[in-house]
Amino acid sequence: MKKISSAKNEIVKQWKKLLTKKGRMQTGRFLVEGEHLVEEALRAGATRELIVREGYEIPHAWKADEIDVIEVTESVAEALSETETAQGIFAVCQMKSDAAISRGSYLLLDRIQDPGNVGTMIRTADAAGFAGVIIGQGTVDVFNSKVLRSTQGSVFHLPIIQMELTEAIQALHEEGVKVIGTALEGAELYTGIEAAGPVGLLIGNEAQGVAAELLDHCDAKAYIPIRGKAESLNAAVAAGILLYHFAPAD
């Protein structure tokens, strides 16, 4: 097994670049940390290398025999870690870029800013049985470590497609999929919207909502009623309510 004991080692520098959006864009790779995420990455066949802290024992159940394993010292592990209590296990993963839109239900994200919200929305879309998640420009980078952690592994379960949302809406329309955007003005109560087949559900920025030019392309505009004195819902909760309401039937 290869072993690296200096955080200044060239390989470590390459890994550290994966902690930045630029580094991830240039390489098409990203880094995940922690047992649960690494296990999900292995199961999805997304792993290129495993990085383990000295003394960490790779569980037999992982069937990681054919994956390169590189052992690192505590200090290198700390240099790579973005969590408070590092578990000493990382995986270098490959982004999938071949996903395409097919007839099915998709969650579309327009400029969502909070990493926890994006991760939780991906997790909920997975749980609700959606076919994939489409990420427009301006949404926080999906391969950011906070997003990855909040997905709880769902980032490996369904296609995450990065594309212009106007193109995505057009592609969904070509597949006969109705697109529902969330809006406050000129919108219908979400429970009153008919959606028998698959849907594209378009969720917008936490403060500004969905961009007007995207709403123009939607087949329906939905709102969730606020009945008490609250000003708004948490964005991930709002997405969850709509995802389950419009979820594909069993």
Place this chain on the structure above:
Amino acid sequence: MKKISSAKNEIVKQWKKLLTKKGRMQTGRFLVEGEHLVEEALRAGATRELIVREGYEIPHAWKADEIDVIEVTESVAEALSETETAQGIFAVCQMKSDAAISRGSYLLLDRIQDPGNVGTMIRTADAAGFAGVIIGQGTVDVFNSKVLRSTQGSVFHLPIIQMELTEAIQALHEEGVKVIGTALEGAELYTGIEAAGPVGLLIGNEAQGVAAELLDHCDAKAYIPIRGKAESLNAAVAAGILLYHFAPAD
């Protein structure tokens, strides 16, 4: 206006005690920080004192003329702050302890551990039009600053009742309110549960769910289906889906 310039001042020490659960329990008071929460506290009539950092101008719209205002130095404000970017405005608030259960829909929380989850659930219960939130023993303290921030002010909008959940369920039953507990085993699909009138919705610990002895007293047990490969839903998202599904009709 009174002014305090030392963090060792006796009054500051009393305020700092409100940052601990023990201090809050002993005094029946709690501290909120930041413009939005302070404004909501004032509107709810819960404020006893305002604490402002030197130079902070209290908005006229707040109508805070009859509230004691104490000016503090930057260092005192920092000693009180639990946020990264302090806004320099705090309020000492009085807990309400006279709330009682009446016929209506309530959210009941059994041992929820994450402050953000508890705060978001209170916010969502408010938005969905629930009459109040009932907090059982073992749930994280509602007056903890992270919970307060996550409520986005909803902690001031609806009664937050701390009581034994078995007693709460009994009180709801006496009012003719059906209580629905969340469970994985022996539970019905949530969309299949009939609930024409008000409901008590009982949500359990993030990992262990609702305690078995509480489920025994419920009228129905509900589960949310997981259709994809996700293992579970975020607890606040799950609560949001159920709160809106069982929300009181308009």
